[in-house]
Amino acid sequence: MFASRRGSLPNPTPMIAMGSHLDTQPRGGRYDGILGVVAAVEVLRTLAENGYSTHHDVGIVNWTNEEGARFPKSMMASGVWAGKIPLEQAYSLPDIFDPSVTVKSELQRLGYIGDVACSSTGYPLGAHFELHIEQGPILQESRKKIGVVQGGQAYRWFTVTVSGRDAHTGTTPFKSRSDPLLAASKMIVSSNAIAKKLGALASTGVFKIPPSSSTNTIASNVTFTLDIRHPDDAVVDEVQRFCTESFQAIAKEDGHGVKVDMSLDTDSPATKFDTDCIKMVEKAATKLVGVDGWLHITSGAGHDSVNTSSRCPTTMIFVPCKDGVSHHPEEYCSPEDCALGAQTLLESVINYDEF
Amino acid sequence: MFASRRGSLPNPTPMIAMGSHLDTQPRGGRYDGILGVVAAVEVLRTLAENGYSTHHDVGIVNWTNEEGARFPKSMMASGVWAGKIPLEQAYSLPDIFDPSVTVKSELQRLGYIGDVACSSTGYPLGAHFELHIEQGPILQESRKKIGVVQGGQAYRWFTVTVSGRDAHTGTTPFKSRSDPLLAASKMIVSSNAIAKKLGALASTGVFKIPPSSSTNTIASNVTFTLDIRHPDDAVVDEVQRFCTESFQAIAKEDGHGVKVDMSLDTDSPATKFDTDCIKMVEKAATKLVGVDGWLHITSGAGHDSVNTSSRCPTTMIFVPCKDGVSHHPEEYCSPEDCALGAQTLLESVINYDEF
Numbered sequence: 001m002f003a004s005r006r007g008s009l010p011n012p013t014p015m016i017a018m019g020s021h022l023d024t025q026p027r028g029g030r031y032d033g034i035l036g037v038v039a040a041v042e043v044l045r046t047l048a049e050n051g052y053s054t055h056h057d058v059g060i061v062n063w064t065n066e067e068g069a070r071f072p073k074s075m076m077a078s079g080v081w082a083g084k085i086p087l088e089q090a091y092s093l094p095d096i097f098d099p100s101v102t103v104k105s106e107l108q109r110l111g112y113i114g115d116v117a118c119s120s121t122g123y124p125l126g127a128h129f130e131l132h133i134e135q136g137p138i139l140q141e142s143r144k145k146i147g148v149v150q151g152g153q154a155y156r157w158f159t160v161t162v163s164g165r166d167a168h169t170g171t172t173p174f175k176s177r178s179d180p181l182l183a184a185s186k187m188i189v190s191s192n193a194i195a196k197k198l199g200a201l202a203s204t205g206v207f208k209i210p211p212s213s214s215t216n217t218i219a220s221n222v223t224f225t226l227d228i229r230h231p232d233d234a235v236v237d238e239v240q241r242f243c244t245e246s247f248q249a250i251a252k253e254d255g256h257g258v259k260v261d262m263s264l265d266t267d268s269p270a271t272k273f274d275t276d277c278i279k280m281v282e283k284a285a286t287k288l289v290g291v292d293g294w295l296h297i298t299s300g301a302g303h304d305s306v307n308t309s310s311r312c313p314t315t316m317i318f319v320p321c322k323d324g325v326s327h328h329p330e331e332y333c334s335p336e337d338c339a340l341g342a343q344t345l346l347e348s349v350i351n352y353d354e355f
Numbered sequence: 356m357f358a359s360r361r362g363s364l365p366n367p368t369p370m371i372a373m374g375s376h377l378d379t380q381p382r383g384g385r386y387d388g389i390l391g392v393v394a395a396v397e398v399l400r401t402l403a404e405n406g407y408s409t410h411h412d413v414g415i416v417n418w419t420n421e422e423g424a425r426f427p428k429s430m431m432a433s434g435v436w437a438g439k440i441p442l443e444q445a446y447s448l449p450d451i452f453d454p455s456v457t458v459k460s461e462l463q464r465l466g467y468i469g470d471v472a473c474s475s476t477g478y479p480l481g482a483h484f485e486l487h488i489e490q491g492p493i494l495q496e497s498r499k500k501i502g503v504v505q506g507g508q509a510y511r512w513f514t515v516t517v518s519g520r521d522a523h524t525g526t527t528p529f530k531s532r533s534d535p536l537l538a539a540s541k542m543i544v545s546s547n548a549i550a551k552k553l554g555a556l557a558s559t560g561v562f563k564i565p566p567s568s569s570t571n572t573i574a575s576n577v578t579f580t581l582d583i584r585h586p587d588d589a590v591v592d593e594v595q596r597f598c599t600e601s602f603q604a605i606a607k608e609d610g611h612g613v614k615v616d617m618s619l620d621t622d623s624p625a626t627k628f629d630t631d632c633i634k635m636v637e638k639a640a641t642k643l644v645g646v647d648g649w650l651h652i653t654s655g656a657g658h659d660s661v662n663t664s665s666r667c668p669t670t671m672i673f674v675p676c677k678d679g680v681s682h683h684p685e686e687y688c689s690p691e692d693c694a695l696g697a698q699t700l701l702e703s704v705i706n707y708d709e710f
């Protein structure tokens with residue numbers, strides 16, 4: 001969804017967009033994405049109510065299905081716009097609960113399929129500014145009000161499968177075992193140590209064993225996920241390489257050993273945001289909270305801005321969220337911080353328009 | 356189920372029993388328990404067919420519900436007989452798939468509720484010999500044919516609950532996390548190292564995280580089981596103590612820390628089998644396979660004999676099973692090893708009868 005307000009230049013130019021997403025996660029939150037769109041509406045209203053005339057067109061984008069919660073593909077619409085996801089692939093994504101419903105059938109049913117091209121050539125943008133809650137604890141812990149986002153860190157997701165052999169816990173000596181749960185535990189501990197050493201992140205969120213598991217049976221196999229992140233692609237490479245080597249060594253360490261397989265699920269390279277856009281946000285933030293009130297920050301998570309940045313000058317503005325919690329009913333950003341974020345968004349856009 | 360053949364002594368004495376169980380696990384096996392009962396029938400038939408007269412009564416016991424697979428309480432009937440499980444508690448155990456069916460209702464329906472007391476006073480036994488597959492790899496790996504069982508090792512089962520806080524894997528630095536999956540992995544690795552150092556066993560068979568888990572979310576909590584075993588109760592104590600200390604330390608190690616709770620589910624102390632019974636099996640085994648053909652062994656798993664040994668002289672005879680596998684469709688003991696086990700059972704009973 002695009003909304004645009006004409007600027008004063010005689011020929012319309014691609015609009016300076018304020019974009020984010022209105023869709024959310026099943027259990028929350030009320031700010032992740034929504035704040036960026038609601039603040040953009042507030043900015044546009046403020047310009048209109050005050051009769052403020054920008055040079056360039058200024059507008060709003062609500063990017064459909066950023067979360068991928070109902071139609072399982074995250075950052076969908078911005079991915080289509082940036083040419084990373086084919087339109088037909090996005091259209092045919094099925095509802096996870098009712099596969100007879102697709103993105104296309106729902107857009108048609110709701111009257112939102114429209115005739116505006118969702119592409120950077122059909123609907124080009126002059127710039128993209130996104131206000132978003134941080135979704136992490138850095139601003140709160142460092143007592144800063146605004147995060148000026150430098151880019152998005154690289155991340156790579158793996159599924160690791162460790163195969164052994166089920167055996168009786170009471171009758172099978174360690175040396176006769178092929179224990180994938182012990183090996184997987186060692187791999188998780190090792191990936192954490194490797195990431196710590198290299199200043200990167202490595203995290204396991206999913207850990208699965210067969211449903212027939214029991215207290216007195218060694219599991220036959222274990223599957224776990226590994227999420228590696230760092231602002232620098234080369235460091236992600238390095239963590240991956242050390243993990244692969246370490247997992248192979250661990251697989252041979254105990255008893256008869258286990259088999260390990262690591263498959264790549266997602267590869268999202270590092271993104272550097274536009275230096276001019278960043279300067280405009282820095283200027284706005286310094287004016288509003290002083291030079292000590294804001295922080296340079298790299299986005300830990302993926303956002304629509306990661307997609308737009310490949311097609312137009314882009315940056316993001318982060319505001320603190322309580323305890324860094326998101327995707328959760330407890331997700332919270334105070335009214336004061338929301339307002340400060342909206343004001344920073346307004347002034348950044350004005351700065352960019354005048355620049 | 357008790358079956359008895361009269362001996363030649365003028366007054367009947369509590370029978371020398373050959374006992375095991377006919378019930379099994381959903382996916383196997385065909386030998387665990389069944390071999391001991393079928394071999395006992397073969398021994399009694401052999402005595403009858405050859406007109407061999409023992410001094411004492413000799414007989415068979417089929418202990419109901421040793422596995423606890425359908426009615427979830429293992430070693431049930433031998434536990435009732437030994438006075439460890441109240442009869443009414445056993446009777447009222449529900450079928451795990453249809454709780455309207457109980458042990459008592461099924462015994463009644465099948466006509467097997469009987470009027471023979473299942474107790475060591477109502478139906479005393481003079482001794483209890485149990486032939487069983489090893490369920491472990493020790494005999495196969497040491498190329499021995501018979502295991503002369505010294506007793507059952509102690510085992511203690513725990514459920515360990517580790518609580519943290521769900522957080523985004525991309526936006527939450529290590530120092531801000533409370534990651535129970537990482538902590539649980541460290542605990543499993545640590546329990547393994549502690550057990551190895553003390554020559555004991557510590558194993559985790561079950562590892563559970565909330566169903567809402569995802570690749571890019573730190574889990575909020577983890578539950579895993581810990582099964583500690585050693586032939587000596589004091590060593591089990593020691594492993595437990597070191598694990599408790601280590602888990603507490605690990606809980607504080609990373610980020611904001613996690614909470615850990617360890618609850619005891621099962622406590623089965625070490626069992627020493629009867630030295631006279633053991634001597635009778637040693638004598639039989641030496642005759643059949645030579646002094647180098649058998650091994651002293653401690654049962655890693657619980658058996659009906661662990662229960663009978665508290666009420667009458669008891670021991671067990673182990674035969675090798677392929678790759679130590681049991682509770683599995685691949686469970687296998689060769690016809691030759693089954694026969695050798697049955698012959699050892701026969702000769703051990705004869706030896707005990709003459710002793």
Ligand SMILES: NC(=O)NCCC(=O)O
Binds near residue numbers: 074300301525571
């Ligand atoms: N913002 C957000 O949660 N994006 C999902 C992809 C990621 O894990 O970074």
Ligand SMILES: NC(=O)NCCC(=O)O
Binds near residue numbers: 170216490655657658
């Ligand atoms: N024989 C057997 O598997 N018993 C179950 C209890 C145990 O784990 O030792």
